[in-house]
Amino acid sequence: MAVSRRFASLWRTSSVRLPLHTLCSVRTQSSVSGDLLPRTSLSSPPWCQQTSFVSAEEERSRHAAVVSTVNERIQRQDFGRLFAVVHFAARQWKVTNEDLILIENHIEAECGDRIYLEKVLLVGAEDFTLVGRPLLGKELVRVKATVLEKTESWPKVHMVFWKRHRFQRKKIIVQPQTVLRINSIELYPRLS
DSSP states (O other): OOHHHHHHHHHHHHHHOOOOOHTTOOOOOOOOOOOSOOOOOHHHTTGGGGGOOHHHHHHHHHHHHHHHHHHHHHHHHHHOOOOEEEEEETEEEETTTEEEEESOOOOOOOSTOEEEOOOEEEOOOOSSSOOOSSSOTTTTTEEEEEEEEEEOOEEEEEEETTTTEEEEEEEEEEOOOEEEEEEEEEEOOOOO
16 A cells, blocks of 8 residues: 555656556567457458358359268268257257256156157257258157156255244245156258
8 A cells, every 4th residue: 555655656746747548558579570469350350351252153052062962971871979959848958869868847758658859959960060940850850769767856945034034934846857868869861
């Protein structure tokens, strides 16, 4: 505290006063050449540069090439391990083969039943990703699962307490739970 007062008094008593912008813009000697700020998307936005537009014909040919290579990979089964983003029980789950999912409610299927998860938003592999708008078609991808267990969660205590009011409420919450195992993610070569 005393040091800052001493410097403040020194600043007030100095005869040479520089404007604040000249103090901030003083640059020390360094071996780094060029701008002080790194080149990022904020320092040089992309819309300042000239953009080259691709003709519709070239765009169609690029699209056809990508679709044909993805179809060939799917047909040869040369894509490695698949993953999928599935919408189920009001949530989105990223799943792959042999994954376990714990759902916070009961579904109508019994234990041991096999079900299809039909709302598939995205399927991906090592080299490509198929994104639905909003969903992928049922004829393109199929995610199979098995209901392993239907149980209830541990009791959770929900306590409300107001101090100095003699108010207490205690509620014990037990959620139904369902455990699913993802059996397989199958992809069929029907891209268009």
